Amino acid sequence: MIDRRTVVRAGVASSAALLAVACSDSGGTTNGGGQDGPAAPARPVAKITAEPAVDTKDVPVRQPITIKVAEGTLTDVKVTNSEGKAVEGAFDAGRTVWTSTEALGYDRTYTYAATANGTDNKQTQLNGTFITVKPAQQVRVTLNPADNAQVGVAMPISVKFTGDVKNKAAVEKALTLETSKPVEGSWGWLSDRQVDFRPKEYWPAGVTITVGARLYGVDLGGGAYPKADVTTKFTIGRNQVVKIHTPDHKMNVYRNGALYKSYPCSNGLDSDIDRNTPNGTFIIMTREPHAVFDNARYGYTNVNKKWACRFSNHGEFIHENQDNAAAIGRTNNSHGCVNLLEADAKDFFDSALIGDPVEVSGSRLGSPVNSDVMDWLVDWPTWKAKSTLQ
Incomplete structure (x- = not known):
């Protein structure tokens, strides 16, 4: 005879097993933590x-x-x-x-x-x-005029490099210029190693100029980079302009547009074009109390002269030549320089500033074409065309 109570217990046991299965999720973990352990902590949101x-x-x-x-x-x-x-x-x-x-x-x-x-x-x-980038070459940059200089109204601003510049536009974009009065001007490349700024007209007297060549880190091209930034701040002095019309045998000095001084002079020999004082607008480049002149082509060496102001790297100076006093004010017989009597040369020397313009006319010899100080030897459109940003 079958015990009905035994059957009932078996059925209850089976139902409990089914209930346990029904409470499990499909992944095998259970609510409240099962045999797979707790969930991983959330990662930081930052x-x-x-x-x-x-x-x-x-x-x-x-x-x-x-x-x-x-x-x-x-x-x-x-x-x-x-x-x-x-x-x-x-x-x-x-x-x-x-x-x-x-x-x-x-x-x-x-x-x-x-x-x-x-x-x-x-x-x-x-x-x-x-x-950071490793330069193939580090280039030194110099800027002229120097800090606190006082210069003449034709003085250009020159940025020079010890290596060639290929990315000229990048360099120009890194150059800044501020003036205490509005001035129109432009940068112009004279070579792969020099870029100058000159105004359209002469600088206004008394203007203060601040220049920044913030070139450190600028790729000059070919793996070359500048070593450092350079800056300068300088002023323009009084307006003084030298004008020499060679057939007149005199050198006139103007201050603020009015005649200030006039000196008798002897210029380059008229009959030999190679000895003519060249035409053009130049600047006073150096002032030398004593200068030594050599020219093997014309047979002289170690000629000492006083109060010499170089105005062209073609070789021309304004200087004392008391030995040529008989020709001064009468005839042109020099090798291209402007000869003055000693007292006049000293007087002019004392009045001159680096950057004063020297305007020469009346000669048969044109302007030098190979000068690295030729900022005023070309007209304004030609100068502007030397910029890569025009």
Whole structure:
């Protein structure tokens, strides 16, 4: 005889097993933690990014380092160079961006470490390195006139390089010029190693000029980069212009457009065009109390003269030549220089500034074409065309 109670117990046991299966999810874990353990903790929501990015190479040295965080605030940023020196920088008002405030060095490895707190109150970090550009050549740059100089109204501004410049437009864009009075002018390339600025007309007397050649980090082309920035601030002196019409045998000096002094002179020999004083607008380039002249072509060496003002690198000076007193004011017989009596040469020398214009006319000899101080030897449209930005 079958025990009906035994059957009932078996059925209850089977129902409990089914219930246990029904309460399990398809992945095999159970509510409240099962045999697979607890779920992984959520990752911090803050995300730090850097520019330049980690492991970047050939980074431009003027490119600022920028470290940003999203969904959080930066608590600490440190960037160091190859020697371990910290790079200067600053946070924005919300401490979501840090930006470097100094130029970087060439061919350096920089290391950065940044920490941020996320909006979820969890901390995150970013660490990495990058390498700046390595120049194939570092070029020295010079700027003239020098700081605090006072120069004449025709003085050009010259930026010179010890290596060739191929990216001339990039250089011009990095040059800045401020004047205390409005002045129209233009940069012009005289060679692959020299760019000058000259005004359309002579500088106004008394104007102050500030020039910045912020060229460090500018790619000059061919892997060449400048060693450093250069700047200068100088002033223009009184307006003094020298005018020499060679057939007149006199040198007139004008101040502010009015005749100031007139000196008898002897200019280059009229009958020999190679000895003519060349036509053109030049500038006083040097002032030398004593100068030694040599010219093997014409058979003289070690000729000492006083109060010499060079006005052309073609070889012309205004200088004393008391030995030629009989010709001064009467005939032109020099080798191209402007000869003055000693007292007059001293008087003019004392009045002259580097950059004063010297305007020569009446000669048969044209302007030198190979001069590196030829800013005023061409007309304004020709000068403007020497700029790469016109």
